[in-house]
Amino acid sequence: MPTAWSFEMTHAPALLDVAALRQDFPLLTEPFKGRRLIYLDSAVSGLCPRSVVERMAHYQLREHTNVHRGVSTLSQEATDRYEEAREKVRSFLNARSTKEIIWTRGTTEAINLVAQSWGRANLQAGDEILLSAMEHHANIVPWQMLAAEKGATIRVIPMNDAGELILDGLDALLTPRTKLVGVVQVSNVLGTVNPVKALIQAAHAKGIPVLVDGAQAVPHLPVDVQDLDADFYVFSGHKLSGPTGIGVLYGKRELLEAMPPWHGGGSMILSVSWEKTTYIGLPGKFEAGTPNISGAIGLGAALDYLKALGLDRIAAHEAALLAYATERLEAIPGLRILGQAREKASVISFVLEGIHPHDVGSILDHEGIVVRAGHHCAQPVMQRLGVPATTRASFAYFNDTADVDALVAGILKVKEIFG
Amino acid sequence: MTDPRELYQQVILEHNKKPRNFGKLDPCTHHAHGLNPLCGDDIEVSLVVADGLVQEVRFQGHGCAISQASSSLMTVNVKGKTVEEAETMIAQFREMIRGNLDPAADPHILGRLTLFQGVKDLPSRVKCAVLPWATLHSALQGEETVSTE
Ligand SMILES: Cc1ncc(COP(=O)(O)O)c(C=O)c1O
Numbered sequence: 001m002p003t004a005w006s007f008e009m010t011h012a013p014a015l016l017d018v019a020a021l022r023q024d025f026p027l028l029t030e031p032f033k034g035r036r037l038i039y040l041d042s043a044v045s046g047l048c049p050r051s052v053v054e055r056m057a058h059y060q061l062r063e064h065t066n067v068h069r070g071v072s073t074l075s076q077e078a079t080d081r082y083e084e085a086r087e088k089v090r091s092f093l094n095a096r097s098t099k100e101i102i103w104t105r106g107t108t109e110a111i112n113l114v115a116q117s118w119g120r121a122n123l124q125a126g127d128e129i130l131l132s133a134m135e136h137h138a139n140i141v142p143w144q145m146l147a148a149e150k151g152a153t154i155r156v157i158p159m160n161d162a163g164e165l166i167l168d169g170l171d172a173l174l175t176p177r178t179k180l181v182g183v184v185q186v187s188n189v190l191g192t193v194n195p196v197k198a199l200i201q202a203a204h205a206k207g208i209p210v211l212v213d214g215a216q217a218v219p220h221l222p223v224d225v226q227d228l229d230a231d232f233y234v235f236s237g238h239k240l241s242g243p244t245g246i247g248v249l250y251g252k253r254e255l256l257e258a259m260p261p262w263h264g265g266g267s268m269i270l271s272v273s274w275e276k277t278t279y280i281g282l283p284g285k286f287e288a289g290t291p292n293i294s295g296a297i298g299l300g301a302a303l304d305y306l307k308a309l310g311l312d313r314i315a316a317h318e319a320a321l322l323a324y325a326t327e328r329l330e331a332i333p334g335l336r337i338l339g340q341a342r343e344k345a346s347v348i349s350f351v352l353e354g355i356h357p358h359d360v361g362s363i364l365d366h367e368g369i370v371v372r373a374g375h376h377c378a379q380p381v382m383q384r385l386g387v388p389a390t391t392r393a394s395f396a397y398f399n400d401t402a403d404v405d406a407l408v409a410g411i412l413k414v415k416e417i418f419g
Numbered sequence: 420m421t422d423p424r425e426l427y428q429q430v431i432l433e434h435n436k437k438p439r440n441f442g443k444l445d446p447c448t449h450h451a452h453g454l455n456p457l458c459g460d461d462i463e464v465s466l467v468v469a470d471g472l473v474q475e476v477r478f479q480g481h482g483c484a485i486s487q488a489s490s491s492l493m494t495v496n497v498k499g500k501t502v503e504e505a506e507t508m509i510a511q512f513r514e515m516i517r518g519n520l521d522p523a524a525d526p527h528i529l530g531r532l533t534l535f536q537g538v539k540d541l542p543s544r545v546k547c548a549v550l551p552w553a554t555l556h557s558a559l560q561g562e563e564t565v566s567t568e
Contacts, residue, residue: 354436358458358483362544363423375459388459388481417427418484 016317017307018400024049024305025398035368038403043188043216043347043394044372046241047172048302056243056294057303067293068267068284082293085300086283087302088226092303093233094224095250099282102256106247107215109137110234111182113249113286114211117262118232119180121142128249129207130371132194132315133159133384134187137377139213143182159384163190167199174206177354181210184326189376190339191322193221197228204229209255210274219396220318222311225250237295242302245265246295250287263288314397320345321395325404332411338385341381346395349376352411355418357391363417364391367410426537427484430492435484440477440494446562447475452564453554455546461485464554471501476555483547489535490551496532502559504528515539516548 022028023360025047027037039047059081063074069080083098087201090098104110119142123129130141133156143276147154155173158166165183174181181203199202200210209231214223218235227232230250251259261268261279270278279285306314323350329335334353352360361373372392375382382388392405443485444450444465447523453462467475476498477488497505511527514520515536522533538548557565 342561356483358485358544358547359427359485362541363427365543374457379459382459417424418432 007161014341016313018317021049021309022049022398023033024350026069027048028398029170032368032415038367038369038405038406040393040395040399040403041370041372041394042219042396042399043230043239045238045244046219046396048243048298048335049241049305051305052242052301053300056130056298061295064293066290072249078293079235080374081297082107084289085296087347088303092218092223092307093248093250096226097253100250100253100256102249102251102283102286103244103296104234104247104249105292106236106238107136107213107234108142108236108247108258110232110249111138111211111213112248113262114143114232114234114251115146117259119143120149121258121260123147123150123152123179126173127152127179128155129153130157130178130181132165132183134163134165134190134192134194134378134381135182135184136213136215137182137379138215139211140380150245156380158391159184159192160339161385163187163192163385164341165192165194165199167195167202170199170202171245171409174203174208178203178206180206181208182213183210184215185223186214186220186345186346186347187339187378187381188216188275188357189349189381189390190341191342191344191349192339192341193217193345195343199344200229200231200370211402215349216345230361231255237302237330240302241305243295246292246299253282255365256286259286261285261288264397265289267291288371316338317397318395321399321401322346322348324401325393325407328404328408332408332415334415335411338387338390344402345369347392348392349392349393351387351390355414357389359393359418364407364410367406367413369407369410424506424536426541428534430531430534431484434488434491436461438487438491440476440498441479442477442478444475444477449558449561451558452553453480453550453557454483454564454566455486455550456566457546457559458483458506459552460547461552462486462490462551462554464551464558466491466558468559471503473497473500475504478551478554481552483544485535485538485544486550489548492532492534493551493555494528497555505555505559508532509556511550513549516545516567534565 048281065074067082086098086101089101162377186193198210203210212230214233214235217236219240231252233250236246268285268288270280336351338349364371374389431527436460448468449466460521462480464478511529518539535548538544553565
């Protein structure tokens with residue numbers, strides 16, 4: 001089955017020069033509390049390269065005022081920079097129009113926007129929302145809140161022990177009452193790359209729209225929302241080498257046009273009177289109030305940075321690191337990797353026999369190795385796998401095999417301490 | 420930061436492996452659930468209190484070595500004490516973990532529980548060590564659940 005992951009590489013990409021690009025990240029080159037920091041936690045939040053921070057500072061110091069307001073040259077310029085960033089996102093996702101790109105605070109807010117606007121307008125008692133077994137809480141809780149309000153039900157696409165969705169029963173799960181499918185493209189816990197394109201085709205065959213949580217996908221693989229035919233696609237800037245507090249909701253224009261606004265206030269109105277208020281069109285309709293302007297511009301700069309590195313080179317680099325890390329970790333006795341999907345992004349969750357992930361995380365932290373230990377905001381995944389928590393290492397373009405070796409040495413130290 | 424070996428001493432590792440007083444008292448006079456929503460740690464403490472004395476105390480649940488050992492050592496140290504003494508220990512343990520009580524200089528009744536003083540240098544683990552104590556406090560106060568948030 002073709003997946004979104006199996007894109008064509010017409011030529012072998014030149015390798016990333018990790019040593020050189022690390023100069024863009026002071027956290028990686030300068031000692032942190034007296035030791036070299038090994039950052040294996042990009043799935044929690046990516047690091048911002050210098051150029052992103054400098055672009056934001058430049059804006060804030062030299063270009064800032066509010067956007068979409070007033071006739072000043074300054075305001076016009078700020079608006080232009082802000083809208084240029086939107087165009088960069090459009091191009092990054094290959095959306096048809098910038099009208100389909102809505103700024104949000106992040107993935108979480110984007111999903112809540114869809115749930116509260118599209119969901120409240122389209123769901124009725126007895127309707128169903130179909131989610132996958134590997135969703136992040138961000139793609140569960142907004143739907144549970146909506147379902148509770150509407151008397152709707154949530155159904156779940158199961159997954160197997162390898163951490164792959166079981167799609168055999170999909171047809172039966174897509175019922176006449178299914179109003180929406182929500183699926184994560186790349187699991188933040190297991191790294192699984194889900195076959196979202198096939199899933200979308202199956203849902204569309206029954207006229208059901210699909211929301212794709214792309215928070216962990218965009219840092220690792222090229223995304224084309226038209227090719228996927230996603231109805232909604234959401235992601236956060238901070239997982240993509242951008243700043244926190246900015247994210248994106250992509251929605252198909254017809255859907256967004258038909259949706260009522262969510263937040264009301266300034267910027268999103270055409271005219272306001274006590275008798276009648278009318279709204280502007282897309283994308284402003286969903287962007288009430290003063291937005292995160294420097295965040296949007298910063299995200300635009302992050303996309304420039306990634307583009308310059310080359311998305312295919314990043315993907316190839318991470319795939320090689322994943323293979324190397326998997327091999328080295330699997331060789332450690334008592335270590336079990338959770339998530340053995342055939343299509344996987346550079347995220348590895350593991351458990352060590354008899355040692356709780358928090359203890360692993362603390363000892364690694366002492367070694368200067370930053371990983372995540374916990375339930376990863378995906379408690380249903382933990383329940384499904386029968387573990388309370390995992391330790392997770394995630395690899396980005398600035399990591400190399402020496403980082404993997406340090407992780408392995410750190411894990412061996414954990415084992416030694418625990419005897 | 421202290422070397423992790425200072426925290427993960429033999430006693431703590433040993434209590435983690437073989438927790439004492441593990442399980443649930445039924446019937447019991449006091450009982451509470453402690454949750455750490457950040458990491459999903461879940462601890463249940465049950466007690467039999469009579470004549471102002473903690474006659475029996477047990478815990479069950481899962482968590483990291485710090486929270487398991489803290490729970491285990493808590494039950495060992497609280498058993499047979501008066502409720503008042505137990506409350507004093509809870510308060511002193513908290514103060515020690517927050518760095519406000521120096522076991523070497525300040526008076527205390529913590530005994531071997533001072534093993535946990537290294538946790539004060541690991542802010543992210545403070546809640547793990549304190550959770551059983553907060554749960555014990557809730558149980559003694561007649562509250563059913565406690566959260567570290
Ligand atoms: C798959 C997935 N979805 C959603 C989110 C939530 O993103 P944010 O907290 O930026 O809104 C995350 C972040 O951890 C994630 O990994």
